[in-house]
Amino acid sequence: MKTTPIYGMMAEFDSATALVEAARKTHQAGYIKIDAYSPFPVEELAEAIGFHSNRVALVTLIGAAIGGLSGYLMQYWMMAVSYPINVGGRPYHSWPAFIVITFEMTILFGGISAVFGMLALNGLPMPYHPVFNVPRFVMASKDRFFLIVFSTDPKYDPAGTRQFLATLEPRSISEVPS
Amino acid sequence: MDQVDVASGKAPVIEPGYTFGTVTDKISSIVLTRPTSNGWFVGFGIAFLVTMMLLFALAYLFAKGVGIWGINIPVGWGFAIVNFVWWIGIGHAGTLISAILLLLRQSWRNSINRFAEAMTLFAVAAAGIFPLIHTGRPWLAYWLFPYPNTMNYWPQFRSPLVWDVFAVSTYFTISLLFWFIGLVPDLATLRDRSESHWARIIYGMLALGWRGSARHWHRYESAYLLLAGLATPLVLSVHTVVSFDFAIAIVPGWHTTIFPPYFVAGAIYSGFAMVLMLAIPIRKIYGLEDFITDRHLQNSAKVMLATGWIVAYGYGIEAFMGWYSGNRYDAFTLWNRLHGPYAFFYYLLLLCNIGIPQVLWIRKLRTSPLGLFLVSSVILSGMWLERFVIVVMSLHRDFLPSSWGMYYPTRWDWMTYVGTIGMFLSAMFLFVRILPMISIFEMRTLLPEAEVKAE
Numbered sequence: 350m351k352t353t354p355i356y357g358m359m360a361e362f363d364s365a366t367a368l369v370e371a372a373r374k375t376h377q378a379g380y381i382k383i384d385a386y387s388p389f390p391v392e393e394l395a396e397a398i399g400f401h402s403n404r405v406a407l408v409t410l411i412g413a414a415i416g417g418l419s420g421y422l423m424q425y426w427m428m429a430v431s432y433p434i435n436v437g438g439r440p441y442h443s444w445p446a447f448i449v450i451t452f453e454m455t456i457l458f459g460g461i462s463a464v465f466g467m468l469a470l471n472g473l474p475m476p477y478h479p480v481f482n483v484p485r486f487v488m489a490s491k492d493r494f495f496l497i498v499f500s501t502d503p504k505y506d507p508a509g510t511r512q513f514l515a516t517l518e519p520r521s522i523s524e525v526p527s
Numbered sequence: 528m529d530q531v532d533v534a535s536g537k538a539p540v541i542e543p544g545y546t547f548g549t550v551t552d553k554i555s556s557i558v559l560t561r562p563t564s565n566g567w568f569v570g571f572g573i574a575f576l577v578t579m580m581l582l583f584a585l586a587y588l589f590a591k592g593v594g595i596w597g598i599n600i601p602v603g604w605g606f607a608i609v610n611f612v613w614w615i616g617i618g619h620a621g622t623l624i625s626a627i628l629l630l631l632r633q634s635w636r637n638s639i640n641r642f643a644e645a646m647t648l649f650a651v652a653a654a655g656i657f658p659l660i661h662t663g664r665p666w667l668a669y670w671l672f673p674y675p676n677t678m679n680y681w682p683q684f685r686s687p688l689v690w691d692v693f694a695v696s697t698y699f700t701i702s703l704l705f706w707f708i709g710l711v712p713d714l715a716t717l718r719d720r721s722e723s724h725w726a727r728i729i730y731g732m733l734a735l736g737w738r739g740s741a742r743h744w745h746r747y748e749s750a751y752l753l754l755a756g757l758a759t760p761l762v763l764s765v766h767t768v769v770s771f772d773f774a775i776a777i778v779p780g781w782h783t784t785i786f787p788p789y790f791v792a793g794a795i796y797s798g799f800a801m802v803l804m805l806a807i808p809i810r811k812i813y814g815l816e817d818f819i820t821d822r823h824l825q826n827s828a829k830v831m832l833a834t835g836w837i838v839a840y841g842y843g844i845e846a847f848m849g850w851y852s853g854n855r856y857d858a859f860t861l862w863n864r865l866h867g868p869y870a871f872f873y874y875l876l877l878l879c880n881i882g883i884p885q886v887l888w889i890r891k892l893r894t895s896p897l898g899l900f901l902v903s904s905v906i907l908s909g910m911w912l913e914r915f916v917i918v919v920m921s922l923h924r925d926f927l928p929s930s931w932g933m934y935y936p937t938r939w940d941w942m943t944y945v946g947t948i949g950m951f952l953s954a955m956f957l958f959v960r961i962l963p964m965i966s967i968f969e970m971r972t973l974l975p976e977a978e979v980k981a982e
Binding site: 424446457475491 | 681
């Protein structure tokens with residue numbers, strides 16, 4: 350037990366407002382490697398911990414573009430190159446007829462990229478995570494709000510960080526074993 | 528997220544007095560601690576038996592072929608296509624609620640989107656059966672997809688039927704993703720609150736290790752919004768493509784440009800009717816009147832009223848064009864609807880879809896669960912009749928009187944149709960028992976305490 354490495358220091362709060370405020374102060378105090386946990390999306394929180402942009406939209410755009418292009422090229426190649434048949438004298442490359450499937454493939458690939466891109470960027474699925482070692486953390490999916498300072502943060506030191514978190518008036522503070 | 532305005536005169540989306548904890552407890556306890564009632568077993572049992580009837584009808588169909596149905600030449604489409612279009616249409620309300628209303632910031636949707644999405648999935652699954660079995664050789668249905676094969680051929684991409692394959696399979700995939708990704712945070716709640724070891728493991732696996740990190744929520748919200756943005760044109764395209772199956776053909780009564788918008792409106796019309804038919808008993812049985820309030824019933828009723836009028840406009844234009852186009856075949860289709868052998872169903876359709884739903888103008892009825900339930904069942908029947916009128920009445924008398932015929936469904940047609948309703952209901956019964964039927968985390972955002980107050 351004594352040799353268990355420490356993952357971070359965690360503080361528990363009662364409301365979204367308290368958490369956002371605490372996260373903002375912690376960030377301003379110079380802690381960089383921090384994270385916050387809430388039972389529902391809190392818009393201000395990402396900003397408060399210094400997380401500004403995510404690449405989900407970019408991944409989705411790329412996915413959608415690949416889907417649309419491959420949808421159209423697939424039809425072009427199959428209908429005009431690989432297996433050309435004359436249907437009522439229409440041109441082999443009859444693009445208006447290809448629009449529907451191009452559109453559907455754009456949506457399909459875009460949607461799949463959005464979901465799996467989001468999961469991959471989030472590092473999910475991840476069945477084990479150190480924060481679950483804190484017994485009170487089960488409340489994070491109900492009505493409690495948590496803030497963590499990771500032990501990898503350059504400013505992290507067990508006593509000092511605990512002291513700093515105490516000034517934020519949390520409900521409880523716990524050390525997170527990894 | 529938007530907040531509930533308790534002070535404004537409108538009925539609230541969620542009754543006052545709830546906290547994060549009580550909302551969580553109330554919804555998750557339905558799944559985790561509430562004992563399974565006898566009523567549930569009876570309901571599920573009946574639905575399950577009806578599903579067995581579907582399997583029986585399908586087994587006999589595979590043994591004998593589509594000759595056991597009432598389809599013939601000229602009416603080659605029959606019940607299979609009527610039911611396909613009906614079910615696909617019902618699914619549309621789920622996506623409308625989850626995607627379009629999300630983009631429009633209609634926060635009242637938060638308490639009905641989860642089960643409306645489940646309804647979409649099960650309805651699309653039921654719909655998907657029909658074109659497959661209607662191919663006659665369903666074991667070769669994978670021929671519909673472009674895969675490299677030894678026959679050295681590809682599907683005909685100029686055919687709306689192939690467009691439909693792509694539209695419906697994309698629709699099912701995106702609906703499934705949307706539904707599942709919405710479930711993940713709630714599955715984490717169930718994982719953390721479940722007392723049973725196995726339930727914790729299963730919910731835990733499904734929750735993918737969700738821990739509610741701010742970074743995760745940030746990306747999650749982006750993905751959710753993007754998915755909504757993608758699903759919105761998708762849902763409009765799906766019934767449009769379904770209508771192309773008809774409109775691209777030259778059969779009188781089908782070859783018309785009004786079909787896409789009128790199909791989409793009809794889909795949402797019937798979908799909201801199904802949402803109400805599910806929501807009204809569910810909120811009663813599980814005591815969820817505080818979450819699915821009169822406001823939800825009212826709003827759904829208003830959507831039905833609006834889409835009902837678009838559908839009525841579609842009927843009007845169809846009739847008008849029958850006369851105005853000067854095309855004798857179109858004119859005859861109109862005459863045949865009004866005076867032909869199936870005229871009764873056309874009048875019944877007008878009564879069910881245009882006549883009776885006008886009672887929704889009465890405010891008292893819009894807030895009466897029983898009244899809405901009855902009107903919804905009328906609309907669902909009406910929308911089924913609409914597809915029957917479109918499919919059968921156009922095909923049975925087309926250009927040449929020498930090729931006219933009649934279509935009578937057989938018991939196998941009925942068993943398959945009723946069987947899919949059983950399958951749909953069985954899936955809904957299982958869903959309300961093992962998954963949170965209301966999105967817990969989205970309900971939390973509706974509470975006044977979710978608001979972050981500025982210092």
